[in-house]
Amino acid sequence: MFDIYARSFLEATRFTPNTRPGSKAQERPEVTAQKRQRHLLLWQRRPYWA
Incomplete structure (x- = not known):
C-alpha cells in the first residue's frame, strides 16, 4: 500500500x-x-502578386 x-x-x-520542460522540448x-x-x-514559394 505504501508503494502505491x-x-x-x-x-x-x-x-x-x-523545472517543467517547455513545450518545445517535449515535442517529438x-x-x-x-x-x-x-x-x-x-x-x-513566390508571392501571390508576382
Missing part, C-alpha cells in the same frame, strides 16, 4: 513550475522536422 502512495507522490511532484523530433519543412516550403 509513494509512486503517486513521485508522479505528482515530478515537475514544479520552475519528427514533428518538429515536419513543421520546419512546411515553413520552408511556404517561404520558398
Whole structure:
C-alpha cells in the first residue's frame, strides 16, 4: 500500500513550475522536422502578386 502512495507522490511532484520542460522540448523530433519543412516550403514559394 505504501508503494502505491509513494509512486503517486513521485508522479505528482515530478515537475514544479520552475523545472517543467517547455513545450518545445517535449515535442517529438519528427514533428518538429515536419513543421520546419512546411515553413520552408511556404517561404520558398513566390508571392501571390508576382
